[in-house]
Amino acid sequence: MATTVRSIVLWRREIENQPGALASTLEPFASAGADLQIIMGYRYPGNQAKAAVELSPIVGKKLATAAETAGFKASGIPALLVEGDNKPGLGHAITEAIADAKINLDFLVTQVIGRRYSAVIGFESAEDAKKAATLIKKTTTRKVKKTTTRKRK
Known part of the structure; x- marks a missing residue:
């Protein structure tokens, strides 16, 4: 979905x-x-x-x-409701895309139930929320990269 x-x-x-x-x-x-x-x-x-x-x-x-x-x-805080199928690394991919666009978050609340996730994300401006919505749509339609974790010595 x-x-x-x-x-x-x-x-x-x-x-x-x-x-x-x-x-x-x-x-x-x-x-x-x-x-x-x-x-x-x-x-x-x-x-x-x-x-x-x-x-x-x-x-x-x-x-x-x-x-x-x-x-x-x-509330005067512009917010988005994001819902979709959960995938490992998706939260990182979404927040990285937003960060790369130099958009600051006011808040983020996320939960996963079964195979679906929902997130409520607050922004500093309506313009930032609109930009982020576009970035989130792009990010969630492409394959999420798996991140690797290095072992510490």
Whole structure:
């Protein structure tokens, strides 16, 4: 199956880092019938009291209203959702192509389930995200080189 690359909007909210905070933050979306594909929750490094939740997609007026009512705002960070068949070395090939183009990442979250992978990648600008989308498509359509690891003496 081909790799898909699409722009997404992450919705973000800061929360208190305490038991049950994530569950109560997600409740309005469950009540509104949201089918969230991305949920990222994390504590701030160096600040154990604060955390953030980012999620997507928020589509339609009903979900946008639920998100805003729950304190979420559309993040200003341009992001891509990349999905495809996993291959050894693919993560390296994608990040190397982006690096070679002098594009800096804001963040990268990737996971593999079975033979498929998905990645959410954040960028400093919409222009960088657009360039990276083209590079990712090119990189994933050609054969990934196997990297060799030298043994240390």
